[in-house]
Amino acid sequence: MGFLLEILRIGLLMMIIGGAMSAVLKQVYLLLGFTGVNGYLIGIAIFLWLFVMYRNKWQFTGWYKGKGREKLPRQISLALLVFSLVLVILAPFLDAFS
Template identity: 50%
Template sequence: MRTLLELIRIIVLFAIVGSALGYFINYFYLEMGLETEKYGLIVFIAIFILFFVLYRNKLQFSGWYKGKGREKLPRIVSQILILSSAILLLLPPILNLLLG
């Protein structure tokens, strides 16, 4: 039962955090004059990676699940994932300049 509750919690948190980040990023891209429909998948992947790092390093320790595998990501893995997410978020303006 705890696993099901944790899964529901993850889905709700991703919906809230993902929507908020997606709205903020889309607003920022619109202010820059970018077409947000073109780069939606890139933004979604970047938000998903950021949420994964946030969940594994902070949110998993405050949930209902108390089983095995509850450990933080190694520091280097967290840094690589955050850097790759930042690159993905910077990619649409760069692509727009090069291709547009």
């Protein structure tokens, strides 16, 4: 039962926080003058950020108490977050070339 509740929790976190982050980024891009932004790159960037947050923080506060619950190594976390930031920065520029 704890596993199913945790899957539901992950889905809700992804939808609510991911949707909010997407809306905020869209407004930031509009304020900066970018009308069309590559949504796929933004989605990947948000997913990477949420994945790092889940693996390093949120998995320890949920209902699932099984094996394999450990933080990502610091280098992996940093690499994923930097790649996510690069995607967010490059998304409007890559969309302009297509």
